[in-house]
Amino acid sequence: MTAIPLFPLNIVLFPDGPLPLRIFETRYVDMVRTCMREDRGFGVVLISAGLEAGPAETYDVGTTAKIIDFHQLPDGLLGLSCVGQQRFRILRKASRRTDSIWARSNGWRMSRF
Numbered sequence: 001m002t003a004i005p006l007f008p009l010n011i012v013l014f015p016d017g018p019l020p021l022r023i024f025e026t027r028y029v030d031m032v033r034t035c036m037r038e039d040r041g042f043g044v045v046l047i048s049a050g051l052e053a054g055p056a057e058t059y060d061v062g063t064t065a066k067i068i069d070f071h072q073l074p075d076g077l078l079g080l081s082c083v084g085q086q087r088f089r090i091l092r093k094a095s096r097r098t099d100s101i102w103a104r105s106n107g108w109r110m111s112r113f
Contacts, residue, residue: 005031005042008056013044013063013084023078025053032078041066043088060090
């Protein structure tokens with residue numbers, strides 16, 4: 001089992017699929033910083049209940065994403081170009097509180113299909 005950070009979205013990412021992102025929440029800026037520093041990807045999972053900008057419940061299957069490029073957008077936000085890699089199933093969830101936001105991006109367990 002491997003722990004990966006999670007990024008809940010209202011989209012489904014497929015292996016080899018493109019994923020452009022605009023990062024504006026502090027918890028995800030921190031996640032991207034960690035991913036870049038450790039040269040690792042993150043998991044993208046479809047939201048089953050809730051919103052992208054706040055607490056959300058997710059389905060248990062997702063796809064890992066690799067950051068292939070980053071840049072500052074005209075509005076000052078962080079822009080990412082990512083690509084889907086492989087499907088995974090969440091085996092166990094763990095969360096932690098960061099800056100008064102329930103960050104669901106740490107401590108997730110995954111396994112390959």
